[in-house]
Amino acid sequence: MTRLILKRLGMMVVMLLGLAIITFSIANIAPGDPARLAAGPDATPEMVEQIRETRGFDKPLPVRFALYVGQLVRGDLGTSVYTGRSVSDDIAQFLPATMELVFFAITIAIVFGIPLGTLAALWQNRFPDHGIRLIAVSGAALPMFWLGLMLQWYLALELGWFPLGGRLGVFDDVPPQITGMITIDALLNGDPRTALTALWYMVLPAAALSLPALAAIIRVNRAEMLEVLGRDYVINAKAQGIGPLRITAIYAQKNAILPSLAMIGLRFGWMLGGTVLVEGVFDFPGIGLYAAKAAVSSDFEPIMAVTLILGAAFMFTNLLIDLAYAVLDPRVRNQV
Amino acid sequence: MMDSTPILDIRDFSLVFDTFDGAYHAIDKVDLSLAAGEAVALVGETGCGKSVLTRAAFGLVPSPPARITSGSVRLDGRELLGLSDRELRGVRGKDVAMIFQDPMTYLNPVFRIGTQLTDAIRAQSGGKVKRAEARDIALGMLEKVHLPNPERQFKAYPHELSGGMRQRILIAMALAAKPKLLIADEPTTALDVTIQAQILDLMAELVEDMGLTMIMISHDLGVVAQVCSRVAVMYAGKIVEDAPIGQIFDAPAHPYTKGLLDALPHPFKRVERLASIPGTLPDLLNPPKGCRFAQRCASAHAACDAPVGLRRVAPQHTVACTLFEDTPMKDPVHEH
Numbered sequence: 001m002t003r004l005i006l007k008r009l010g011m012m013v014v015m016l017l018g019l020a021i022i023t024f025s026i027a028n029i030a031p032g033d034p035a036r037l038a039a040g041p042d043a044t045p046e047m048v049e050q051i052r053e054t055r056g057f058d059k060p061l062p063v064r065f066a067l068y069v070g071q072l073v074r075g076d077l078g079t080s081v082y083t084g085r086s087v088s089d090d091i092a093q094f095l096p097a098t099m100e101l102v103f104f105a106i107t108i109a110i111v112f113g114i115p116l117g118t119l120a121a122l123w124q125n126r127f128p129d130h131g132i133r134l135i136a137v138s139g140a141a142l143p144m145f146w147l148g149l150m151l152q153w154y155l156a157l158e159l160g161w162f163p164l165g166g167r168l169g170v171f172d173d174v175p176p177q178i179t180g181m182i183t184i185d186a187l188l189n190g191d192p193r194t195a196l197t198a199l200w201y202m203v204l205p206a207a208a209l210s211l212p213a214l215a216a217i218i219r220v221n222r223a224e225m226l227e228v229l230g231r232d233y234v235i236n237a238k239a240q241g242i243g244p245l246r247i248t249a250i251y252a253q254k255n256a257i258l259p260s261l262a263m264i265g266l267r268f269g270w271m272l273g274g275t276v277l278v279e280g281v282f283d284f285p286g287i288g289l290y291a292a293k294a295a296v297s298s299d300f301e302p303i304m305a306v307t308l309i310l311g312a313a314f315m316f317t318n319l320l321i322d323l324a325y326a327v328l329d330p331r332v333r334n335q336v
Numbered sequence: 337m338m339d340s341t342p343i344l345d346i347r348d349f350s351l352v353f354d355t356f357d358g359a360y361h362a363i364d365k366v367d368l369s370l371a372a373g374e375a376v377a378l379v380g381e382t383g384c385g386k387s388v389l390t391r392a393a394f395g396l397v398p399s400p401p402a403r404i405t406s407g408s409v410r411l412d413g414r415e416l417l418g419l420s421d422r423e424l425r426g427v428r429g430k431d432v433a434m435i436f437q438d439p440m441t442y443l444n445p446v447f448r449i450g451t452q453l454t455d456a457i458r459a460q461s462g463g464k465v466k467r468a469e470a471r472d473i474a475l476g477m478l479e480k481v482h483l484p485n486p487e488r489q490f491k492a493y494p495h496e497l498s499g500g501m502r503q504r505i506l507i508a509m510a511l512a513a514k515p516k517l518l519i520a521d522e523p524t525t526a527l528d529v530t531i532q533a534q535i536l537d538l539m540a541e542l543v544e545d546m547g548l549t550m551i552m553i554s555h556d557l558g559v560v561a562q563v564c565s566r567v568a569v570m571y572a573g574k575i576v577e578d579a580p581i582g583q584i585f586d587a588p589a590h591p592y593t594k595g596l597l598d599a600l601p602h603p604f605k606r607v608e609r610l611a612s613i614p615g616t617l618p619d620l621l622n623p624p625k626g627c628r629f630a631q632r633c634a635s636a637h638a639a640c641d642a643p644v645g646l647r648r649v650a651p652q653h654t655v656a657c658t659l660f661e662d663t664p665m666k667d668p669v670h671e672h
Contacts, residue, residue: 232438232441233441233443233444235442236434236436236443236506236509237444237456238396238425238428239394239396239428239434239510240428240429240433240455240456240460240509240510241425241426241427241428241429241430241459241460242425242455242456242459243425244421251444251447254446255444255445328446329445329446330446330493331493331495
């Protein structure tokens with residue numbers, strides 16, 4: 001198991017390097033003079049030339065890439081023109097918020113997706129199945145940002161059940177930053193009320209973010225459950241007189257959940273990308289909103305850094321998923 | 337055979353599958369009765385309804401699409417048709433145990449052997465047996481089926497064991513509750529020949545030791561001859577002949593039984609090709625009114641178009657064929 005983890009971490013480094021090549025190329029092939037952009041609109045030609053030299057923009061691309069990687073290894077992600085701060089500081093501030101939101105969203109997708117998929121399979125082609133499939137189809141069809149707008153309009157504006165956006169209200173106490181995730185920091189600070197409030201603020205964006213994943217998990221779990229419930233070992237369990245609840249929830253589910261796991265890993269990545277849209281709708285100060293603002297102002301270093309960070313988060317999540325696979329399926333465990 | 341109540345008494349049992357094209361008459365007015373300690377073989381070609389009959393009688397065939405249209409199934413005098421799912425679950429495992437064709441697929445791949453055995457044993461007892469006690473019973477059973485190293489196999493997963501070992505485990509699981517009736521559904525078909533012989537020896541030994549009453553389903557007359565004392569031949573959802581094993585081999589009555597025997601390879605006769613029965617199963621969406629074998633039968637004549645029931649040709653030998661006259665005789669098995 002340890003060997004598997006080390007091997008996968010090694011592969012992650014290689015993949016991240018590949019990702020760095022891609023983001024670096026895109027940033028440098030894009031039209032516009034990077035030195036002029038970095039210097040700002042009011043800079044004199046001399047200032048632009050000076051920046052070109054100090055930042056190395058006059059050197060050939062491969063050299064600049066090597067310099068860039070060297071910078072990354074030292075943990076220097078560059079400077080944001082837009083915020084005027086170092087990108088690492090910005091990310092340290094915004095990434096925990098996004099992670100909190102995405103974890104909440106994926107939890108919603110799993111907690112509702114697995115049981116709904118199972119129920120749909122148990123009532124195949126009957127009324128509950130049709131209802132659940134409607135959710136699944138809508139989740140796949142509705143764009144996240146549109147859904148976010150609708151939720152915001154109806155549940156926040158019309159009914160006033162949820163806040164319109166943000167992470168906390170103006171009058172809420174922000175807990176001292178430990179992890180950067182408000183719910184966790186508040187709980188660590190012994191303030192469950194603020195933790196709940198922060199959770200409350202995340203309900204709508206997390207719902208918008210989770211619906212496509214929820215839909216995917218329902219579909220995969222339903223299909224897999226239908227398949228597994230017809231397998232021979234389920235018939236054998238019935239022949240032994242084992243009850244239907246135990247057969248469904250344990251005997252069949254532990255087999256049926258495996259493809260959903262792969263789906264969860266994939267959808268987690270999509271959600272990270274989706275934050276760019278959803279955080280904008282809900283004015284949620286996370287890394288998605290940060291990246292969107294950077295993109296609008298052609299602020300390349302933050303964009304490249306966010307791409308790398310989200311890529312790493314995606315890879316790491318999929319490593320965790322693979323480990324979960326090995327825990328659940330002994331046949332996988334023996335292969336590694 | 338001294339016992340007046342048979343262990344299993346199936347009377348006039350008919351079952352259809354509702355399909356888009358209409359009712360598929362899978363089983364038609366089947367009578368089958370087993371006295372305590374009897375080992376009866378149910379033989380017939382693939383698709384003749386052997387497995388459906390023995391599974392449907394104990395509520396293991398999903399309904400819909402299956403529908404039992406007539407008959408009664410009595411286990412040790414107790415009527416099973418019309419019992420609730422919960423009541424049937426109490427019967428399965430405890431009173432009626434089953435072992436199946438393919439040991440590779442009837443064990444759950446993601447649970448340890450020990451977990452599956454103890455779960456089954458606890459379910460068979462209706463939850464009365466504690467986990468530790470179930471473990472002792474399971475280990476005892478594994479020894480009884482001559483599984484080497486029971487303690488170690490207990491912690492193994494199914495994929496780590498060979499087909500023969502898995503079938504021994506399934507036999508141990510089935511017999512742990514000392515059931516009144518064992519249904520062995522082609523228990524050796526998926527195993528290679530040497531393992532087949534070992535498993536048959538084991539089953540013969542257990543039938544003897546535990547005084548089991550058993551139905552063994554097979555399409556191989558050679559296999560059943562080693563374990564069973566009586567044979568019921570099934571064709572297209574009907575029992576066409578029922579006789580002691582000696583009589584089936586020495587004096588088969590039904591043309592279909594003769595055809596099956598001709599298809600067996602003979603160790604001392606060299607033949608160019610083994611005999612086969614021409615034609616295929618009749619269309620059971622519109623089954624023939626008369627004998628279902630008539631269209632493939634060389635001896636078919638006009639009388640075969642009328643329905644034909646089982647006729648007695650010898651004290652314990654009945655056959656559903658118009659070539660024979662019914663001779664009323666006292667038969668201890670079918671007498672009540």
